[in-house]
Amino acid sequence: KAGVTQTPRYLIKTRGQQVTLSCSPISGHRSVSWYQQTPGQGLQFLFEYFSETQRNKGNFPGRFSGRQFSNSRSEMNVSTLELGDSALYLCASCPSGTYQETQYFGPGTRLLVL
Amino acid sequence: GDSVTQMEGPVTLSEEAFLTINCTYTATGYPSLFWYVQYPGEGLQLLLKATKADDKGSNKGFEATYRKETTSFHLEKGSVQVSDSAVYFCALRATGNQFYFGTGTSLTVIP
Numbered sequence: 149k150a151g152v153t154q155t156p157r158y159l160i161k162t163r164g165q166q167v168t169l170s171c172s173p174i175s176g177h178r179s180v181s182w183y184q185q186t187p188g189q190g191l192q193f194l195f196e197y198f199s200e201t202q203r204n205k206g207n208f209p210g211r212f213s214g215r216q217f218s219n220s221r222s223e224m225n226v227s228t229l230e231l232g233d234s235a236l237y238l239c240a241s242c243p244s245g246t247y248q249e250t251q252y253f254g255p256g257t258r259l260l261v262l
Numbered sequence: 263g264d265s266v267t268q269m270e271g272p273v274t275l276s277e278e279a280f281l282t283i284n285c286t287y288t289a290t291g292y293p294s295l296f297w298y299v300q301y302p303g304e305g306l307q308l309l310l311k312a313t314k315a316d317d318k319g320s321n322k323g324f325e326a327t328y329r330k331e332t333t334s335f336h337l338e339k340g341s342v343q344v345s346d347s348a349v350y351f352c353a354l355r356a357t358g359n360q361f362y363f364g365t366g367t368s369l370t371v372i373p
Contacts (some may be wrong), residue, residue, distance in 0.1 A: 152305075156361065181360065181361065183363075190363065190364075190365040191351065191362065191366070193360050193362075193363075196360055204359065204360040206360070230334055231363075238305055240305075240306075240361075247291075247293060247294045247313075247355045247356055247359070248294050248313045250296070250308045250311060251308075251361060252308070253298075253305035253306040253307070253363040254305050255304055255305045256304075256305050
């Protein structure tokens with residue numbers, strides 16, 4: 149089975165722009181979660197989608213949004229980029245998101261905001 | 263709310279030394295507990311997990327036991343190798359909730 153894939157792998161943007169990141173989960177997985185990883189804050193949860201519905205949401209401003217499509221692929225969007233948004237954005241999937249399931253991570257998208 | 267407290271690093275050990283990375287948790291329910299590992303430039307990979315009290319997860323020589331009485335899930339390995347150099351994350355998930363990750367512990371093993 150193919151793993152979680154994320155595109156693009158690297159991205160450079162300037163302040164004020166917006167960006168869309170994509171995540172394709174493992175085939176058959178319906179839960180997709182997004183995380184922001186920075187050296188100072190560690191791994192921070194952004195949101196989780198299951199069957200096209202946002203199920204959980206972290207403590208991020210409204211500039212961060214996401215969606216999930218009927219094939220379980222997910223996108224996250226960041227509008228009005230700030231320097232502090234520079235980070236590694238990780239996507240993870242699992243079959244249905246029950247507490248016993250393992251989350252499988254993609255390689256991440258590294259975003260640099262100039 | 264749910265949370266994970268993880269031993270701060272960085273940790274530097276000589277090859278074949280014994281490794282312990284402490285992890286304690288707070289959870290309102292009965293969570294599953296996980297250890298993930300992240301190698302440079304990569305995403306997180308599951309190392310091991312335990313889904314109920316007294317379960318022991320193990321993989322690649324690493325072990326951790328789910329201790330409900332001490333709310334702990336410490337990671338151990340008897341003899342580390344240079345290839346174990348990575349960042350290790352403790353995590354929990356309770357039913358209906360998101361994953362909560364610790365801050366990560368960087369391990370460097372020197373020959």
